[in-house]
Amino acid sequence: MKVVVHVVLKPGVLDVQGKAVEAALHGLGWPGVADVRVGRTIEFDLPAADKAAAEAEARAMCEKLLANTVIESYRIDAE
């Protein structure tokens, strides 16, 4: 099973990288761009019986290592 985990700073946590990228995009001629968030993608293969099982394992990995839930939220895609 291919699993992709997306980790981003939670809403309300200042994303200074996102702010810098947003300012750069404005400068390049996209003045309407707003709320840029820079995150991290982690991809891996996982032996799992089905999608639900893969998601459950990936969730456990996020809680233990892949995300710091004090500041980050995560989304899991498994297929």
Add this chain to the structure above:
Amino acid sequence: MKAAVVVFPGSNCDRDCKVAIERSTGAQVEMVWHGDTALPPGLDLIVLPGGFSYGDYLRCGAMAALSPIMAEVKAAAERGVATVGICNGFQVLCEVGLLPGALLRNAGLKYVCKAVDLDIVNGQTRFTAAYGQQRQARMTVGNGEGNFFADEATLDRLEGEGHVVFRYRDNPNGSARDIAGIVNGQGNVLGLMPHPDRAVEAELGSADGAMLFQSALASA
């Protein structure tokens, strides 16, 4: 008196910490490798030093928090052994759950390396008792991710319960409520971004860091 400094791959202030503790307190200091599974017996102080453990991969301190020795450090801290995390060590303490909050990228996006003046907000902790009537300290910071963050309820609790120990007089990195260092509820685990290990002799610009180590070991 006996102290241990934990060495992670990528630590770069470990030997500074050893010399700083030895010279400011006379304590015996042992270096402990991150892959070890036991701490030396009879420790009065454990220090997690600054640096870039595991190259800051994933998040600062995240990989170090899973090092074999950290289970022992956690157990010792929970038994009441004085534990100090400096800079990257503070990030590790947050990642391992011994301290609340997290350290975000600096608000100005820049790595900040300079002397900072700190208010000693709580002079009654086991890490600040030796400062006596002194209410300010000068140390240096050197970090790219030293922007302390916690939710509002946690920040209120930290302030209400006297767990904020050091505050920046001129916030260099955007830290919430100018927080530079905090202790845990038990009062035996301190995390701070400024480096007391770089401020132990007048020749270094300040000797104010020495009193932190003296406090920690005097209370043992």
